[in-house]
Amino acid sequence: MTTEMASRPGAGKRIGILTSGGDAPGMNAAVRAVARTAVTLGAQVYAIYEGYQGMVDGGDGIRELAWEDVGSILGKGGTIIGTFRSADFREYDGRKRAAANLLDAGIDRLVVIGGDGSLSGLDQFRGEWTQLLTELVAEGRISQQTADAHPALMFAGLVGSIDNDLVGTDMTIGADTALHRIVSAIDDLSSTAASHQRGFVVEVMGRHCGYLALMSAIAGGCDYVLIPEFPPEEGWETQMCDALRRGRQGGRRDSMVVVAEGACDRNGQPITSAYVRQVIEEKLGEDARVTILGHVQRGGAPSAYDRWASTWLGYEAVIEVLNATPGTVGPVIGFKGNRVHHAPLIEAVAKTRQVPQLIASGDYATAMELRGGSFTEAARIFAEMSSPSRIEPGTASKRIAIVHGGGLAPGMNAAAADAVRLGISRGHTMLGIQGGFPGLRDGKVIPLEWADVEGWLVGGADLGTRRVVPTVEELYRISRTLEDHRIDALLMIGGLNGYEGAHLMHSYRETFPACGLPIACIPTTIDNNLPGSELSIGADTALNVITEAIDRIKMSGAASKRAFVVETMGRNCGYLALMSALSGGAERVYLHEEGISLQALVDDVTWLRNSFAAGRKLFLAVRNEEANPLYTTDFLARLLEQESQGLYDVRQNVLGHIQQGGSPTPFDRLLAVRLVSRALDLLAEGFAAGTRESFYLGLVESKVTARPLERMMDEMDAQLRRPRQQWWLELRSVMKAVADATV
Numbered sequence: 001m002t003t004e005m006a007s008r009p010g011a012g013k014r015i016g017i018l019t020s021g022g023d024a025p026g027m028n029a030a031v032r033a034v035a036r037t038a039v040t041l042g043a044q045v046y047a048i049y050e051g052y053q054g055m056v057d058g059g060d061g062i063r064e065l066a067w068e069d070v071g072s073i074l075g076k077g078g079t080i081i082g083t084f085r086s087a088d089f090r091e092y093d094g095r096k097r098a099a100a101n102l103l104d105a106g107i108d109r110l111v112v113i114g115g116d117g118s119l120s121g122l123d124q125f126r127g128e129w130t131q132l133l134t135e136l137v138a139e140g141r142i143s144q145q146t147a148d149a150h151p152a153l154m155f156a157g158l159v160g161s162i163d164n165d166l167v168g169t170d171m172t173i174g175a176d177t178a179l180h181r182i183v184s185a186i187d188d189l190s191s192t193a194a195s196h197q198r199g200f201v202v203e204v205m206g207r208h209c210g211y212l213a214l215m216s217a218i219a220g221g222c223d224y225v226l227i228p229e230f231p232p233e234e235g236w237e238t239q240m241c242d243a244l245r246r247g248r249q250g251g252r253r254d255s256m257v258v259v260a261e262g263a264c265d266r267n268g269q270p271i272t273s274a275y276v277r278q279v280i281e282e283k284l285g286e287d288a289r290v291t292i293l294g295h296v297q298r299g300g301a302p303s304a305y306d307r308w309a310s311t312w313l314g315y316e317a318v319i320e321v322l323n324a325t326p327g328t329v330g331p332v333i334g335f336k337g338n339r340v341h342h343a344p345l346i347e348a349v350a351k352t353r354q355v356p357q358l359i360a361s362g363d364y365a366t367a368m369e370l371r372g373g374s375f376t377e378a379a380r381i382f383a384e385m386s387s388p389s390r391i392e393p394g395t396a397s398k399r400i401a402i403v404h405g406g407g408l409a410p411g412m413n414a415a416a417a418d419a420v421r422l423g424i425s426r427g428h429t430m431l432g433i434q435g436g437f438p439g440l441r442d443g444k445v446i447p448l449e450w451a452d453v454e455g456w457l458v459g460g461a462d463l464g465t466r467r468v469v470p471t472v473e474e475l476y477r478i479s480r481t482l483e484d485h486r487i488d489a490l491l492m493i494g495g496l497n498g499y500e501g502a503h504l505m506h507s508y509r510e511t512f513p514a515c516g517l518p519i520a521c522i523p524t525t526i527d528n529n530l531p532g533s534e535l536s537i538g539a540d541t542a543l544n545v546i547t548e549a550i551d552r553i554k555m556s557g558a559a560s561k562r563a564f565v566v567e568t569m570g571r572n573c574g575y576l577a578l579m580s581a582l583s584g585g586a587e588r589v590y591l592h593e594e595g596i597s598l599q600a601l602v603d604d605v606t607w608l609r610n611s612f613a614a615g616r617k618l619f620l621a622v623r624n625e626e627a628n629p630l631y632t633t634d635f636l637a638r639l640l641e642q643e644s645q646g647l648y649d650v651r652q653n654v655l656g657h658i659q660q661g662g663s664p665t666p667f668d669r670l671l672a673v674r675l676v677s678r679a680l681d682l683l684a685e686g687f688a689a690g691t692r693e694s695f696y697l698g699l700v701e702s703k704v705t706a707r708p709l710e711r712m713m714d715e716m717d718a719q720l721r722r723p724r725q726q727w728w729l730e731l732r733s734v735m736k737a738v739a740d741a742t743v
Contacts, residue, residue, distance in 0.1 A: 008042025010322050016107040019079040020051035020114035024160040024174025026306030027079040032070040033314025034111050036738040039067050050082040052089035058101030074585040075551050077300045099132040100141050108150040109321040112157050116349045119157040123345050129153040152326035156317040165209035167351035167370050168343040169334025170702050176305040178297040179666045186220035193254030199280050199288035203273040205297050206260035208356045213260035218382050219669040221457050222256040223247045226263035229367045241283045243386045251451030304547040307583035315734045316340050337702030338534050381677050388425035391450040398488040403433035404465035405498020409524045409538025411664040415493045415672035417456035420448045436466035437501045441474050443481045458663050469500045479514035489518040489683045495525030506694045506709045518686050520679040521696035529573035529722040531715035532707050533698025540667040542659040543579050550584035561648040563619040563640050567633040569659050570624050573722040577624035587739050588621040596628040605643045612647040678704045
């Protein structure tokens with residue numbers, strides 16, 4: 001071992017990694033991150049194939065992983081090291097054999113990716129470790145010296161489950177991808193259902209957890225949903241048919257019901273998708289079809305989130321096990337909001353297993369509570385949207401206008417549609433401003449009714465948006481429009497230019513009293529550069545578009561030795577660049593936040609040339625569009641080409657406006673409805689109290705927050721047009737750990 005290797009924190013340590021239970025998209029990303037982070041830190045990592053069975057069998061079931069062994073797995077579904085529900089490991093003798101095989105390989109640190117059963121088995125194994133070693137020494141299977149060298153089993157657990165059912169973590173590996181599959185299917189089914197004015201019943205996975213069913217019903221704009229945690233009351237069939245009938249009256253040509261596979265009534269009797277179809281046909285006389293999505297929800301390439309988040313989790317798992325000491329009880333590592341969260345494994349598993357027991361006992365409130373605040377909030381919002389108090393404005397209602405500002409972002413239409421329907425349900429009259437702030441200046445105000453926003457869950461912005469920020473001189477005409485149309489509040493759904501327009505109006509409320517109306521700003525931009533929110537509506541969609549483009553770009557170079565330089569949007573904010581570098585498997589990323597130096601380019605060119613000379617076939621660099629005004633994407637590509645010495649060729653790709661297009665992802669649709677619902681709540685509270693406060697909303701560590709609009713610029717770097725604090729920058733260390741072994 002070299003002196004440099006010996007000085008790394010993982011020197012002399014060996015880590016085993018296995019995947020167990022059901023497969024989930026993103027497992028490969030976690031395996032890759034564990035392997036590469038371990039190598040970067042000087043440790044050795046061993047793949048344990050076929051889950052715990054490989055540990056029990058030993059031999060070729062435990063093999064060392066090198067850096068290049070995980071070079072092309074980031075975007076693959078499933079798990080390349082296999083998974084298996086091992087009956088042998090459930091027996092004490094099987095666990096003894098597993099311990100012996102681990103010790104033969106010198107492994108006493110494990111990263112296990114699996115469900116609650118896999119993780120509880122891991123903790124049992126840890127608890128028995130000392131006894132297992134004592135017996136193995138007594139039987140002559142291992143030496144006392146070996147036992148003394150490995151006195152404890154240290155581990156970290158990562159949850160791989162498309163059901164998103166582990167209590168204590170907001171998101172599990174694979175759940176986001178499964179939600180993508182379901183919502184995509186619902187979108188596709190909606191078009192054929194609308195063509196025939198037909199109903200569809202979609203059955204999704206979720207034996208004890210209704211996450212996929214509930215979230216896909218909201219994101220897909222469905223009429224009714226049945227989930228395990230909150231069984232419907234007696235007579236639910238009539239309630240469901242009433243919801244479907246209202247949808248038709250509201251202008252829908254299709255009916256859509258989502259059923260979780262574990263849905264039951266309050267007597268514990270299963271509610272099957274076939275029965276739901278039968279009810280629709282008999283009570284409504286409507287043609288209906290059943291679609292059971294099945295294992296298609298598990299398969300395919302992971303979403304951008306399941307790539308970068310799983311990479312982060314894998315990195316954190318290695319840090320955890322390398323820093324662990326004998327006696328340490330390993331945690332399960334997941335997310336709370338956009339932060340890695342360490343939870344006590346046994347407590348998390350115990351609470352997860354408590355949910356089915358609570359459902360069986362009829363304690364639905366506690367079952368919902370254990371699922372978390374956002375789950376309960378989503379259920380409340382869906383109930384309101386599927387069974388609104390009204391679908392026409394109330395008398396003497398407040399008049400709330402929706403305006404877009406800034407560049408187009410996927411999810412603008414979805415947020416506007418949510419605002420219209422929730423606003424009407426809450427008794428307001430909803431209006432639309434056509435063409436952004438110029439439209440507000442020119443009086444382009446239209447009424448928006450329930451049926452007007454049908455089909456707005458797709459991309460685009462039917463009201464139109466402009467990047468124009470109004471001038472002070474235009475505020476008089478804007479105030480006249482507000483007065484003429486008796487607008488009581490403004491809901492601005494847009495980007496930084498929209499925020500600046502709203503802030504300007506609020507700042508001149510003394511000069512132009514009509515501009516002092518309550519304003520709520522909803523963050524909607526792919527750049528993710530707005531104050532008060534860790535994520536903006538549209539950024540997740542853009543990230544997925546970039547990731548899919550990178551997949552195709554890399555595939556185009558598979559038959560040759562090639563380097564790619566890909567440019568993303570984001571202006572001075574490097575969010576899209578860094579996150580797509582992680583989700584796309586880039587070796588280098590260039591951000592405005594870090595800048596680009598000549599010395600760094602010299603080092604990168606030298607490394608790249610040596611790397612291709614040693615056998616590399618593909619290289620990817622991602623550059624934020626404003627990373628450096630002189631070291632442009634074209635310059636970087638030409639530099640790499642010039643210095644290649646014929647070892648590789650270079651292609652550059654400026655992705656451009658495809659990042660703003662496409663149908664919004666489930667995450668962006670769900671974020672839109674949460675933010676809009678909270679904004680309407682705050683406006684209603686202001687109406688009731690007689691105040692005229694304005695604010696900007698956001699998502700901060702999984703909670704929706706609101707801050708006074710006058711404080712907006714306190715959080716911003718006005719010159720660089722981005723927040724002063726950006727949480728995602730801490731992922732630069734993750735990027736360096738998985739990008740190349742020499743960093």
